[in-house]
Amino acid sequence: MDGGVVIVGGGLAAQRCAEALRRGEYAGRLRIVCAEPHRPYDRPPLSKELLRVDAELPSSAFRPEEWYLERNIELLLGATATALDPDAHRLELADGSTLSYEKLVIATGARPRMLPLFDGYSNVSTLRTVEDSNLLRQLLGQGSRLAVIGAGFIGQEVAAAARAAGVEVAVIELESLPLVGLLGPELGRWFAELHSGEGVELILGEVVSAISGKDRIESLTLSDGRSVACDHVLVGVGVVSDVAWLEASGLPATGVPTDASGRSELPDVFAAGDAAAVYDPFLDRHLVSGHWEASSRQGMQVAGALLGREPAPAPLPSFWSDQYGTRIQYLGHAQLADEVTIEGDATARDFVAHYRREGELVAAVVAGRPRAVGELRQRLNYLTEAALL
Ligand SMILES: Cc1cc2nc3c(=O)[nH]c(=O)nc-3n(C[C@H](O)[C@H](O)[C@H](O)COP(=O)(O)OP(=O)(O)OC[C@H]3O[C@@H](n4cnc5c(N)ncnc54)[C@H](O)[C@@H]3O)c2cc1C
Numbered sequence: 318m319d320g321g322v323v324i325v326g327g328g329l330a331a332q333r334c335a336e337a338l339r340r341g342e343y344a345g346r347l348r349i350v351c352a353e354p355h356r357p358y359d360r361p362p363l364s365k366e367l368l369r370v371d372a373e374l375p376s377s378a379f380r381p382e383e384w385y386l387e388r389n390i391e392l393l394l395g396a397t398a399t400a401l402d403p404d405a406h407r408l409e410l411a412d413g414s415t416l417s418y419e420k421l422v423i424a425t426g427a428r429p430r431m432l433p434l435f436d437g438y439s440n441v442s443t444l445r446t447v448e449d450s451n452l453l454r455q456l457l458g459q460g461s462r463l464a465v466i467g468a469g470f471i472g473q474e475v476a477a478a479a480r481a482a483g484v485e486v487a488v489i490e491l492e493s494l495p496l497v498g499l500l501g502p503e504l505g506r507w508f509a510e511l512h513s514g515e516g517v518e519l520i521l522g523e524v525v526s527a528i529s530g531k532d533r534i535e536s537l538t539l540s541d542g543r544s545v546a547c548d549h550v551l552v553g554v555g556v557v558s559d560v561a562w563l564e565a566s567g568l569p570a571t572g573v574p575t576d577a578s579g580r581s582e583l584p585d586v587f588a589a590g591d592a593a594a595v596y597d598p599f600l601d602r603h604l605v606s607g608h609w610e611a612s613s614r615q616g617m618q619v620a621g622a623l624l625g626r627e628p629a630p631a632p633l634p635s636f637w638s639d640q641y642g643t644r645i646q647y648l649g650h651a652q653l654a655d656e657v658t659i660e661g662d663a664t665a666r667d668f669v670a671h672y673r674r675e676g677e678l679v680a681a682v683v684a685g686r687p688r689a690v691g692e693l694r695q696r697l698n699y700l701t702e703a704a705l706l
Contacts, residue, residue, distance in 0.1 A: 319417035326424035327351025330590025333616030352397040363450035368478035427556035427591035457482040464547035468495035472553035477640040487518040572605040578628035579619035589615035608636040649680030
């Protein structure tokens with residue numbers, strides 16, 4: 318029997334969509350088609366607690382197997398969608414089989430970008446899956462030398478976990494400061510000092526120009542001629558929406574554009590999470606969020622649309638990161654700011670950075686003060702209300 322709702326991808330957005338559909342009393346057939354062999358699981362722990370070498374290795378699965386059985390949610394694990402025929406309402410899978418749907422939800426997430434220079438070496442990895450995390454944790458246990466390419470959040474969290482395990486860490490970043498494009502120089506300097514203070518060799522404004530080693534990388538040569546010896550290389554230079562499998566259906570490779578409720582331009586096809594470029598009425602453009610909270614909300618938003626409900630207002634952009642025991646939280650639209658002020662003790666990792674535009678708060682970064690977030694969120698919520706005007 319075919320039909321019903323088919324969710325392609327089995328990550329956070331898929332899970333939240335399935336939960337909300339059953340909670341909303343959707344009684345039809347519901348299938349989750351996922352390339353990974355695991356039940357849907359949460360990714361943030363993969364670069365945080367699950368990288369601790371003394372970790373007990375709890376599963377980060379969202380729900381036990383019975384949960385899906387009780388709700389009659391069919392999990393097709395290890396099943397990769399390879400093509401979509403939107404006119405026939407049919408999905409093709411890698412094993413040659415096909416599935417028909419009434420409504421399709423694309424929630425295939427994102428895959429890490431890899432740099433061609435590193436292709437073919439055995440001691441290079443990225444971090445997206447539980448297998449990637451397990452591999453890294455084993456390497457960290459060896460007290461080795463790790464080179465991290467890219468000082469984004471993944472690179473920084475891995476660097477922090479590696480330092481905690483006593484690993485020598487070099488982070489190589491193209492920009493002049495970590496996250497400077499996203500958070501500006503004030504916070505960029507703070508992140509740089511955070512890592513340098515913890516013994517990370519932070520190399521800024523440089524790229525890898527050559528590699529020494531045959532099958533395994535032994536050292537990296539930087540654009541200024543410096544050499545960085547390493548046992549393993551972690552490439553953390555961002556992600557791209559995992560939507561190449563949709564190429565023939567005419568959807569862009571940069572993420573499936575949707576309206577605020579997750580509806581795509583194809584009939585009966587919706588998208589959520591890192592695979593979706595959702596219309597942001599405040600910025601007046603389609604955006605792939607790349608973060609947990611938005612993916613979770615979008616999964617629920619699509620379920621709402623499938624249940625015939627009005628879309629909720631676009632949430633405030635937000636994310637968090639855990640590094641060296643400090644939680645760092647972000648809210649708002651930092652790119653709109655013309656001024657940044659830091660209140661608190663940056664050296665003690667206990668502060669709020671206020672981003673203002675013409676005196677009006679437009680974003681905030683909070684370090685070590687999780688209780689400050691609720692009030693900041695309230696103050697910033699006008700940004701989502703403004704979007705509705
Ligand atoms: C290590 C790590 C740490 C993170 N930490 C944070 C954090 O601290 N804060 C934060 O805000 N965000 C964080 N994120 C981002 C957050 O986890 C993602 O935004 C979120 O997981 C996106 O959910 P998703 O459901 O869209 O995609 P995913 O969780 O990536 O799930 C997509 C699923 O679809 C499957 N799939 C792909 N292609 C196909 C196909 N063709 N057919 C079938 N299945 C397919 C994939 O195998 C995968 O299982 C982190 C991400 C990672 C990787």
